[in-house]
Amino acid sequence: MNVWFVASEGVPLVKTGGLADVIGALPKALGGRGIEVTVVLPKYGSIPDAYLEDAAFKGYYYITMGWRREYCGLYEVMADGVRFLLIDNEFYFRRESPYGYGDDAERFVFFSFAAVEAMLREETLPDVVHCHDWQTGLVPFLLRTRYAYEPAVQRVRTVFTIHNLQYQGVFSRELLQDLLSVGDDAFTGDSLEFYGAASCMKAGLRFADKLTTVSPSYALEIQTAEYGEKLDGVLRQRAGDLVGILNGIDTQSYDSMTDSALHVRYRDSLAKKRQNKPALQRELGLAEDANAPLIGVVSRMVGQKGFDLILDSLPALMDEGAQLAVLGSGDPHFEHLLGEAIRRYPGQLAVWFGFNEGLARRIYASSDMFLMPSRFEPCGLSQLISLRYRTVPIVRETGGLKDTVEPFNEFAGTGTGFTFGPASAHDLIFTVRRALRFYREEPEAWKRIVNNGAKRDYGWGSSAKQYELLYRELVK
Template sequence: MTENKKLKILYVASEVSPFAKTGGLADVAGSLPRSFAQMGHDIRVVMPRYKFISCRFETIHDFPVMISGRKEAAIIREHHIELDSEGRRTLPVYFVDNYQYFDRNNLYCYFDEVERFAFFCRAVLEMLPRIGFQPDIIHCNDWQTGPIPVLLKEQYSKNAFYRNTATLFTVHNLYYQGNYPKDCLRLLGLSDKYYHPERLEFFGDISFLKAGLVYSDVINTVSRTYATEIQTPEYGERMEGLLRKRSEDLYGIVNGIDYDEFDPARDSLLAQNYDSNSVELKRNNKYALQRAMKLPVGDRPLLGLVSRLVDQKGLDLLADIYDRLMADDIQVVVLGSGDNYYESFFKNMALRHPDKTAVHIGFNAPLAQQLYAGADMFLMPSRFEPCGLGQLISLRYGAIPIVRATGGLADTITNYDPGTHNGNGFVFRNYRSEELLTAVQAAIDVYRGSPELWIGLVRKAMTEDFSWSASALEYIRLYHIALIKRLHNRSNTV
């Protein structure tokens, strides 16, 4: 099979922007398939239909799915995303609906989570012959889709319809694993023989994530550095042994962003549009952000943070140096939600420093865009970061990233050298608050001391290309590798 062949791809995810989103997975699932479609591949997306999804769709199928020895109805609804203004090219999106499992206000964190996504995975496979779509590749994402490779290989491949279909399993964050008690095997129709260290057993439980890692033809994660890091005890979340065992099948591809969606020259949410040739106009967005967040308006350095407020994001480092930051004439704007501790911390900082700190708890997409456009610098001091999208968006909007060199941050941000003008951000390596403070101070020093250098750095950041074009081609290459492995494994099956 040549890499020029147009493929039939099923892209499976538990959340897809703009329909449902809790994090970066939805952004990737909402933009990467568009790139495949624009390349001419036959790409379809499938996700659960949560209660709040209200787009226009057509109900196309209704069939029973066996789950734990009983039948549950799977209702398939179809929607089309227009890829051009004339509507001549569209991306099909299928929603798997079931009132018992998905007619709820939120995506996750329910008592029957394992049953919900066991049903979803089987419904996806059962759907394919009914819609007449026989994919070359099923691209699975994160633990919620982990059972698909094991079900396909151990049950469905006996049917000629599924025999030639390969699987790619993408790990967006190894921390989230979908680990459940042994008796949950029955939800998947799998016997106790799968409760084995070489299969789904994982420290006394079964793991949906491990199912994907063991049974998929190819594995990838969302940056090259993270693919290496997760093979070590520090980052491997107890999966490092399995990942080392499958290291020849493990790849890293850095995420991209949709440059049509994130475009400061055309973004209708901004107070002032600008591009790399008019970066001086960016300050008008800072003034607008300061007014919106009730901060004093002026040209002092403004640091932005758009994040889940959790330990992973390095917020303990930021908390440790916060009082010293506030001793300087700077401002910090925080947007996010998460742990009560960090929500309370930032709200308290806003009360203590009302002229220097502004906080919005929760997610607000328009405010996020305005923050990227208004901030001079963007904070991502993560303890670990599989890829990160925030630093890519901030580059696009000319907010210079201040990051720790881990995962995708290490792959996309290099430390700025004022002497050579090399680099696109400010980077620290060791997980220490003093190193974060040094990086922040280095950024502020360039901002204040060398305005011309700063403008040049902003212009350089905005002209870097982290769109999906290159990464989409790497995924197509992985799909072909998966198909070759599938063919090889099938020919070796007795």
């Protein structure tokens, strides 16, 4: 079986978030099941030269968008055993970061056209085109409208995965009408129209053959008004074609026994794991105290991730004698408040603004607990990584967090972490205090929690099998 992934980022070439980790790891897992995967990405200027040195130039063509006629080069790269096709246009993609520009609509309409044209230039068309998030939502639309006359295209099936419904690629109807060269019939309620504008996410939801999202609970949540981001009606209509498949992590990369970023490598020894804590405390300027419970946070600093709850809970957490190590960036409001809090709690609170892969791994490995109070979470990878590094997660019961972290039951001895329901600082503090009690007063119970988490499988094997079954059902 031949499957194409079309996405806006992917490890190891370019990463801004969890989407890239999925695009980097899932093709390898599918390859192990006999599925040949090609990943189509923009050829960003930020892709390291080391990956481009052996890139094979496959040719060029031109893309017409309204009155525009744009050059498109095509390069082939092998990375981590996966075939990548890179869409080259320096005007659109040779920029400092992948997203956040005023012409993002034009850039990703171009990318969608270019990906379809690249497919048509292959000797063998893919059996399935698997698109990811709003940046590629127009690909299923183009295959079922503009390119529907191509006889070979008619047998190509499409899957569209929602990684985060909040980001939808909503633009003016007039702009997308110009870029796509389509008439008014493309902007009806059962097509691209979205409250007077146009939505690229909705294009994927309407025109793909099958829909997936990244956890079973999130698949149910997004069919409600609370989590559906005004697309819950569309998702309820397509509920029969929607499935939630949990993300995994690359367990070879995230391995505490081989991770070169760690100060001390370990497997199942809590004593060895805890040798990482004083080294991280020194690195971040925290008080070097082996007995102080260290709570890690690696996240975008936005409301979705519950940073308002963290800030509201900070005085109580500091009064408990806990330390907090935070890595991330995002909303300037949260960054400012955290900057002020550092001065109030020297030695207890450390914040690294930005992203540092090595430091992130050291926080996962060195912390005693990992905090994720997300207001919603499609899947989440950080809680899986923390469990992989024998760090106990404290999470809110939503989406993939609910599906991957089992609350500890002290009577049965089951569970892998601590969870709370309402999105309130009160419930967060109560749950952290409960975790601290077991950490400080019941070391055997704490060891049981850690060991429970160590027994779980966080790789892609099970999820890759579910995707394979989905693909084969479509092709059949």
